[in-house]
Amino acid sequence: MSDPRDSLHRLVEEGALAARQPPLASLRRRAQRRRRARAATIAVVLVAAAAAALPLTRDDHHQPTPTTTAAPRTLTVDPAKTVSGGLITISGAGCTPGRTVSLGLRWDGGAPLSPTMAQRKEQLNPPATAPTAGSRDLTTTTALAAGTFTAKATIPADVTIRTPTLWARCPAPDTTNLLTQSVLIQINNP
Amino acid sequence: MEHQHTGDREQPDFDEFYRSACPRLVGQLFSVTGSVEQAEDVVQEAFIRSLSRWARIQAYDVPELWVRRVAINLAVSDLRRLRRRATALLRLGAQRPPAALSPETADLAELVRRVPANQRAVLLLHDVLDLPLEQVAAQLNLRVSTVRGRLARARAILARHVATDTDAEGPVSRHV
Numbered sequence: 001m002s003d004p005r006d007s008l009h010r011l012v013e014e015g016a017l018a019a020r021q022p023p024l025a026s027l028r029r030r031a032q033r034r035r036r037a038r039a040a041t042i043a044v045v046l047v048a049a050a051a052a053a054l055p056l057t058r059d060d061h062h063q064p065t066p067t068t069t070a071a072p073r074t075l076t077v078d079p080a081k082t083v084s085g086g087l088i089t090i091s092g093a094g095c096t097p098g099r100t101v102s103l104g105l106r107w108d109g110g111a112p113l114s115p116t117m118a119q120r121k122e123q124l125n126p127p128a129t130a131p132t133a134g135s136r137d138l139t140t141t142t143a144l145a146a147g148t149f150t151a152k153a154t155i156p157a158d159v160t161i162r163t164p165t166l167w168a169r170c171p172a173p174d175t176t177n178l179l180t181q182s183v184l185i186q187i188n189n190p
Numbered sequence: 191m192e193h194q195h196t197g198d199r200e201q202p203d204f205d206e207f208y209r210s211a212c213p214r215l216v217g218q219l220f221s222v223t224g225s226v227e228q229a230e231d232v233v234q235e236a237f238i239r240s241l242s243r244w245a246r247i248q249a250y251d252v253p254e255l256w257v258r259r260v261a262i263n264l265a266v267s268d269l270r271r272l273r274r275r276a277t278a279l280l281r282l283g284a285q286r287p288p289a290a291l292s293p294e295t296a297d298l299a300e301l302v303r304r305v306p307a308n309q310r311a312v313l314l315l316h317d318v319l320d321l322p323l324e325q326v327a328a329q330l331n332l333r334v335s336t337v338r339g340r341l342a343r344a345r346a347i348l349a350r351h352v353a354t355d356t357d358a359e360g361p362v363s364r365h366v
Contacts, residue, residue: 034242
């Protein structure tokens with residue numbers, strides 16, 4: 001066989017000669033079908049969203065028995081802006097009382113960094129973004145009787161992600177599933 | 191809505207564009223897919239997408255670049271290719287006869303399929319279409335160093351298989 005580059009040229013030429021070209025009308029029909037399908041999907045999604053948003057009304061006088069309302073799922077961090085090595089207080093709700101709540105941080109690859117003063121002194125051009133995704137366990141605590149929890153945690157000194165996600169995971173009431181809540185915090189190192 | 195801008199005024203342009211560019215693009219994508227049928231599928235898919243965006247694409251200096259880039263992306267993506275192939279089989283009822291190729295080209299297509307798909311795209315743009323590395327990198331959203339690496343690896347694979355196949359065909363002089 002000759003030079004691979006020449007062979008590739010021949011391959012392309014012969015491929016062009018062998019190409020079978022469907023009529024443009026066929027392409028148009030397919031494009032039209034696709035547009036209709038897309039429009040139908042959008043319509044279904046809009047109807048579903050509207051149905052979910054609108055309150056349901058009942059014509060009969062039957063009063064439904066009160067259903068058990070799940071505890072509100074909230075996760076707050078105080079202060080929301082901190083520094084590497086800073087102390088934060090994490091509060092939340094919606095967990096099964098008496099069960100362990102795990103707390104941690106995670107971030108994506110490419111997340112912006114907030115290098116510390118020491119890092120800036122050590123490296124002339126510290127990296128601006130995290131090379132890989134990562135996570136760090138912070139602490140655990142136990143959910144109180146109402147399903148709420150509060151824990152103090154220290155941001156690890158070597159975590160310099162500018163906006164990591166703080167997550168809390170615990171068993172949810174009335175289900176075997178784990179409930180994971182998350183909130184963004186800001187780490188602004190001076 | 192974007193596709194509604196594609197009025198009758200633009201259609202003759204698209205007709206001409208489709209007629210002239212389709213076979214050429216199928217030939218080029220043949221070097222990426224290693225199969226004329228798959229090349230036809232990805233090129234048709236790219237043309238369908240361009241049809242709904244034609245009002246915008248026709249304003250480009252070279253609309254063909256857009257279609258080729260979409261077709262290359264489709265060809266490189268295995269998942270999409272499998273889904274598209276299944277759709278094409280359903281549409282055509284698996285009745286499409288194989289493309290008529292010379293034995294040499296069929297052999298070469300077999301060799302091309304041994305090169306990873308993302309490296310074949312670099313081969314097409316640089317070795318077949320003679321684009322400089324910088325343009326290849328820009329069209330594929332890659333760094334120039336990545337393009338250079340893929341090109342070297344693709345050429346090596348191709349050269350190795352060409353040499354192996356030549357050896358298997360019979361005694362030939364070796365340039366050591």
